[in-house]
Amino acid sequence: MKRGLIAIVISLMVLATSALWFFGTDDHKIGFEAVSFGVIVILVGFGLFFAWRRLSSAKRGEPAEDELSKKIMQKTAAWSYYISLYMWVFMIWFKDRVTMDTEQVLGAGILSMAVIFFVSWIVIRLRGIRHE
Amino acid sequence: MNNRIKEYRARHDLTQDELARKVNVRRETIVFLEKNKYNPSLKLARDIAVVFGVPIEELFIFDQ
Numbered sequence: 001m002k003r004g005l006i007a008i009v010i011s012l013m014v015l016a017t018s019a020l021w022f023f024g025t026d027d028h029k030i031g032f033e034a035v036s037f038g039v040i041v042i043l044v045g046f047g048l049f050f051a052w053r054r055l056s057s058a059k060r061g062e063p064a065e066d067e068l069s070k071k072i073m074q075k076t077a078a079w080s081y082y083i084s085l086y087m088w089v090f091m092i093w094f095k096d097r098v099t100m101d102t103e104q105v106l107g108a109g110i111l112s113m114a115v116i117f118f119v120s121w122i123v124i125r126l127r128g129i130r131h132e
Numbered sequence: 133m134n135n136r137i138k139e140y141r142a143r144h145d146l147t148q149d150e151l152a153r154k155v156n157v158r159r160e161t162i163v164f165l166e167k168n169k170y171n172p173s174l175k176l177a178r179d180i181a182v183v184f185g186v187p188i189e190e191l192f193i194f195d196q
Contacts, residue, residue: 057158060149066157067173068164128169130133 003064004054011047014040032104036111043114068129075124080117087112134193138166140184155179 022037054064088109095105141151141162148166152159155176164170165180172180181188 060159062152062158063156066161067176068161068170069158071170128164128167130169130171 004051004058007047007051011044011051015044036107039111039115043118046118071129072124075129076117076121079120083116084113087116133171133195134168135165136191137180140191144184151183154183
C-alpha cells in the first residue's frame with residue numbers, strides 16, 4: 001500500500017517536471033523534445049499502472065509481492081541490464097553520426113533504458129517463467 | 133512440468149482467488165500456474181498439494 005502510494009507520487013512528480021521542461025521550451029512541437037516527452041508520458045503511465053496493481057492487490061488482501069512477481073522482477077532486471085549494455089555501445093557508435101548534445105545523448109540513453117525495462121517486463125510476462 | 137491444479141480446483145469448487153488466498157500468493161500466480169507458464173517453488177507446490185489433500189506428484193507431472 002505504502003509503496004504503491006510512493007510510486008504514484010514519484011510518477012506524478014516526474015510528469016510535472018517533464019511537463020514544465022517540455023512546455024518551457026520554445027520549439028516543442030516536433031523533434032527530440034517531443035519524442036522524449038512522449039516516451040516519458042508512456043513510462044509514467046507504466047509507473048501508474050504498477051502503482052494501481054499494488055493498491056488493488058492490497059485492497060483485495062493479496063500480498064503485494066509473491067514468489068512469481070519477485071522472479072519476474074529479477075529476470076526483468078537481468079534482461080534489461082544485458083540489453084542496456086548493448087544499447088550504450090550503440091549510443092557510442094550513434095553519437096558520432098548525428099549532431100546531438102551530450103545531454104541529449106545521455107537523456108536518450110536513460111529513456112531507452114526505461115523503455116528496455118518496460119518491454120522486457122511485458123515479454124517475460126507473456127513468455128512465463130518455466131524450467132528454471 | 134505440467135500440473136493438474138485447474139482440475140483439482142474445479143473438483144474442490146474453489147475459485148482462483150480463493151486458492152490464492154489459501155496459499156498466500158497473488159491470483160495471477162495461480163493463473164500462471166494453470167497455464168503452465170510458471171514452475172512453482174517446492175514450498176508453493178507443497179502448499180497447494182496440502183490444500184487439495186493430495187501428494188505433490190499427483191498434482192505435478194514431471195516430463196521425462
